[in-house]
Amino acid sequence: MPRRRITQADVAAMAGVSQATVSFVLNDRLPAGVHISAETRQRVLDAIRITGYSANPVAQRLAGGRNQIIGVFTYEATFPGGGRDFYGPFLVGIEHAAEQLGIDILLFTSARVVDGRRRLTRDGWQRLGIADGCLLLGQHEDRSELQHLLDTNYPFAFIGKRTSEGGRLPYVGADYVAATRHAVERLIALGHQRIGYVGELGTDQPTLDRLDGYRSTMHDAGLSSRLVTEEDPAATAAAAVDQGLTALVVAPERDAEELYDALLLRGLTVPGDVSLLLLGQPQRRLRRPQEWSGFAIPREEMGARALQLLSRLIANQDLPEQDQHQLLDCAVVEGRTVAPPRDRTAPGDDAALAPGAPQSRAQTTP
Amino acid sequence: MPRRRITQADVAAMAGVSQATVSFVLNDRLPAGVHISAETRQRVLDAIRITGYSANPVAQRLAGGRNQIIGVFTYEATFPGGGRDFYGPFLVGIEHAAEQLGIDILLFTSARVVDGRRRLTRDGWQRLGIADGCLLLGQHEDRSELQHLLDTNYPFAFIGKRTSEGGRLPYVGADYVAATRHAVERLIALGHQRIGYVGELGTDQPTLDRLDGYRSTMHDAGLSSRLVTEEDPAATAAAAVDQGLTALVVAPERDAEELYDALLLRGLTVPGDVSLLLLGQPQRRLRRPQEWSGFAIPREEMGARALQLLSRLIANQDLPEQDQHQLLDCAVVEGRTVAPPRDRTAPGDDAALAPGAPQSRAQTTP
DNA sequence: GCCCGATAATAATGCGCATAATCCCCTTGT
C-alpha cells in the first residue's frame, strides 16, 4: 500500500508514455487524430495492473468526465411522518441496481427543506454536479427547477410518472390507470354497482390516473361515478351510507384505517356490508398491510429500473421514447376487505364472503 | 439562472479582488501572513450574495478541501436476506443527522462484493476520497483495510463497538454488556435460577459482550452459566429440557422464532414453562417484534451520533477519549415471552403469567 | 535617510484528469 495515491502520471512513467496516453487507454476512446498502437496500449494496461491504479473520481469529474456516482434527490422531506417506510423500498431498488452497475449513490440530504419540501437552490445545483446524473423522487417537483435541469442538459430521471414539460421528462412510473381499472373491474365482477371513489381531487399524477381509471371503467360498465371527497373519515363513512355504496376504492392519501373504523362505528361490517379497496400504498405504514385488498406499487423495481434508465441516459445521448417513459404493472393484493355486495345474496349469508374471509368482526380488522 | 456556473473568479471580478481573496473570505481562515481588511471582506461577501455563488464541491475536494460529503460503507452485502431491515434504521439516523448538519451522504454501493462481504480494494480507496470521511457499518471488517485507514489518516468512525487496534478506532456502539446484564437480572428477579445462554461462541464484539454480561451477572448472583451452542433449534430445545432450564437468553443470530416453535413441539409453553429473552434484534424481521421480550438496539440514534462524531473528527483534529468511544443504552422491550418460572408456583397456575400474557397457545406465538 | 515589520492583497502553483492542439516520422503519390 503506497502512501501517496497512484495517479495516471505514475502509470505513465512506468509504461514509458505520457499521462495523456494513459487517459486515452483508460477511456478506450481516441478523440479523432489520436492513435495508440496495440503494443503501447498493452504496456499501459500492464502498468495499470501492476500499480493497481484506479481513477480518482473527483479529478475525473472536475475534468468533465463521468465518475460513476448517481445522485438521489427526494422532494419530500423524508423524515417527518416516517416517509422512510414509503421511500425506503425505492432506495432499496436503486441500491440494488447500483450495486450491479458498479455505481455509488449520493443522497442529497443537505438540500434545504422549505415548507416541508426540499429545494434545489443555489448550492443544490452545484451539488448535483458531483454526480453524473440524478434520480428525482416525490410528488411536488418545482417547475423552474425542472426547467433548469433541462436547460443545462443535466441527466436525470423521475421515479413516478410525469407528463409535464411536453413529455420531455424521463421517468419510471407505476401504471395507476390500469391498476385502478383492474381494481374496479374486480368489484364489478363481484356484482358491485354502487362503487364510490374516496379521495381528494388533486392534480398530482397519481390522483389523475386513479380517477381516470375509476371513471373510465365505471363508464364502460354503464355505471355512474360517485366521488366522495370528504376529509373526515366519519363524514366519508356517512356519505357512503347515505349513497348506499357497497364498495369503496380508496386513495392511499386518505386514512384508510380510520375510514374502516368509522364504517364499523356506523354498524357496517367490512367486507360484509362494504368492500374496501386500497388504490396503492399509503405513506404511513398500515397495521396489517396484507389484509387490505388493493394493489401494490412495485417500488423496488421502479427504483432499479429508474437507475438503469438514468445510467443509459448518461451513456447514450438519447434513448427511444418507450425506454424513456416506462410504466410498470402493479401487483394485485388479494386481501380480505373485498366481497360480493350484500344485496345480491340473502342477508347474513356468509357463503358470499371471499374464501378465507374471517368470520368475526374483531379478526377482520386489517 | 446563468448558463455557466458561477465561480470564485466571477465573484472576485465583481468585488474587484483576486480569486484567492474570495477563497480566503469564504473559508474564513487566513494562512499566516495573509490579511484581508474588513471592508474588502464585506465587498466579497456582498458579491457572493448578489451572484448567488456557492462552491463547487468537486473542485473543493480536488484542491484538498472539505466538501460536506460523508461516505457510508457497509461491510455486509446489504441485500441478500433483507439486511435493509437491519441496516435501514442506522441509515435513517445518519440521514437525519446529515440533514441537520447540511451534509450529503454517499453510499458506497459500488464496492465489490467478495464472499458476501464488501471489500475496500483498489478503487474502493480512491472512492473514499470523494468524501470528507466515512462511516463503517457491519461486523466483518478487514484488519488490513483498517490499517490503511489509520495510516492515511482518513477520518472514519464505526457504528458498533470496536476494541481492536488498541482502541484507536472511533465508534458509537450499543452497550450490550449492560443490556444483557439487565436482561439476566430481570429473569433472576422473577425467580429464575436455571438460565441458559443460547448462541454461538463467536469472537465478534456483540457476542463477547453478551457473554460477558451473561456470565458476570450469573456469577454475581451465585448461579452457574449454561451455554447452549447447538445450531439446530430442535437440539437447542432438547438441551434446554434436558438441563431443566426455565429461561433462555437468546442471541439474535439464532433463529428465535424457530426455537420458539421447537419448544412448543416439545410440549413446553412460552412463557409458562420457559421464558425467552432476545438479546438484541435479529437481521431477519420478526413476525411480531413487539411480542418478544428483550432489548432494542437504538439504531437510529447510533447512526445519528456516529455521523455527529465523524463530523467532529473531521473538523477538529482530535477529540477527547470519551467522545470517540460512545456506548448507548439499549431500550428494554417488555414483550410477552418472559414470566416467573413454573416451579415457584403451582403447575397450571395462570396467575404466574406476566400481566396481559395471552391465554391460548396460538395467540402466544410471537 | 534607511531599514524593519506589519498590513493588504495578488500571482503562482498544483490537485488528477480529459481533451484539444501539436509534433514527429514514415510512407505514398507525382
Added chain:
DNA sequence: ACAAGGGGATTATGCGCATTATTATCGGGC
C-alpha cells in the same frame, strides 16, 4: 525531389478551488 497524408504519440490547457510564495504600501524606530 517534394508535398500530402496518416499513424503514433506528446505537449498544453483548463476544470474550480486551496494554499504558498511574492509583491506593494505604509508607519515607526534608530
